[in-house]
Amino acid sequence: MSTNTVFLNDTFIGTDQASLLITDLSIQRGYGIFDFFKTVNGQPIFLDDHIERFYNSAKNMHLHVSQSPAELKKIIGELMQRNNLPDSGIKITLTGGYSEDAYALPPTQNLIITQVPLIIPQGLQAEGITLATYVYQRQLSAMKTLDYSMAIWLQPFIEENKADDVLYHFNGLVKETPRANLFIVTHEGEVITAKSDILSGVIRKNILNLEDSGFQISARDFTLAELYNASEAFLTSTTKNILPVLKVDGKEIGNGKAGRITAQLYTLLLDKIR
């Protein structure tokens, strides 16, 4: 267990000391939100995107953040100084707070900011990963909630299917993995990611916003058959950057290797991170 410093509500303390009373709505009802970003070489990546999403998740889940975005950034800066971890992952969590009856949403929430060492590979991981699909639609999907019940529950399913992760689809449409967005490249060279009822990832957003990439990149819903028939597929997330998907449900995507367009998009993404 790490002994890094954590920010809890208004104080900096050791991870080993950081606890919540059992009346918190996360413990009682699984209720809360979070966001997660990386630091590379001491620099937070896409911090404004993550802060914006954090406040949006909070607001849409009826939770109140006591700090302004500027105050939050200042706390994050101090946490980074104390931990001195240039390459790290920083998680900002806002739990439901201490509830009198373990059900009603209290006016005050609990804020937790943790930092752990994290080195993101700075090259395209050409070996890629394999996915197994599962029928599921995330609830309250536009907000980054604490609800990963299905993801945690499916850990044995992933193992049984000898896959690296699970991919959700619902009503015939491909959605997302528990912690990443999926893109496919069609045989016509179109780059697509799911549009409806998903969490809008920050890397996803930055790929969609690439200018002058030379590719046709867009968000639209697509089917599992389109994924099976794609020429390339890859995941995007803060910890993965871009990660090739080589097999889904045992079927090779394209030629079963990391794709050419995937590699080019990865280079363009790295330009935005450096």
Next chain:
Amino acid sequence: MSTNTVFLNDTFIGTDQASLLITDLSIQRGYGIFDFFKTVNGQPIFLDDHIERFYNSAKNMHLHVSQSPAELKKIIGELMQRNNLPDSGIKITLTGGYSEDAYALPPTQNLIITQVPLIIPQGLQAEGITLATYVYQRQLSAMKTLDYSMAIWLQPFIEENKADDVLYHFNGLVKETPRANLFIVTHEGEVITAKSDILSGVIRKNILNLEDSGFQISARDFTLAELYNASEAFLTSTTKNILPVLKVDGKEIGNGKAGRITAQLYTLLLDKIR
């Protein structure tokens, strides 16, 4: 805040002292299960049903209970002695446990048993309640998980609709409220509760198992239209026993008063509790 005694993993401590480290999977991912039963006059009600469901929920959610059912009952007995609350609600919670990476399910879970004062009305609450409906299917619905994200999130919706609670329906079929099962009585006198993709409540089970009630009581799926057209409707739960539903979405059920068959079933239920 109550200062009752709580059982946490292996010790009895005050509620104010009972806390979990922030690495627990309930705080990180909303993962865990629980069960809840009442004591009336110092006697736990339907304890075996609740214990059985607790172990089933744990097993199906890949969680491990360190104690045997007999050991758990012994701990509950000691907790009741210490708190000396003859009429109470006792909640047994099993959280995901302390996870190294805030995602993988650890081999050991955290057990929390709390007791709070609770007096259940011993007469049919003839004033009843009103419900507002919402399209939703609970995930992992057969297990009593900590996931009440939708229920907590809908608290403002319930207020806006001037209702007492929300009723879920999905694909045209009535399901349940966040913390209770729903029964309807048809104009033919048939007593029905939803069958598919719901949590099987202990009071629901005991109503379904009533023998020689003289009523035709069964579990089968029914539509929202059938509810609107029912002659009676009521909720069942540990804290509600039987609670008449007088209005749904502003429409009166039957004559908008607690029904005759509802009252008779309530009497039969009380016979099992006393």
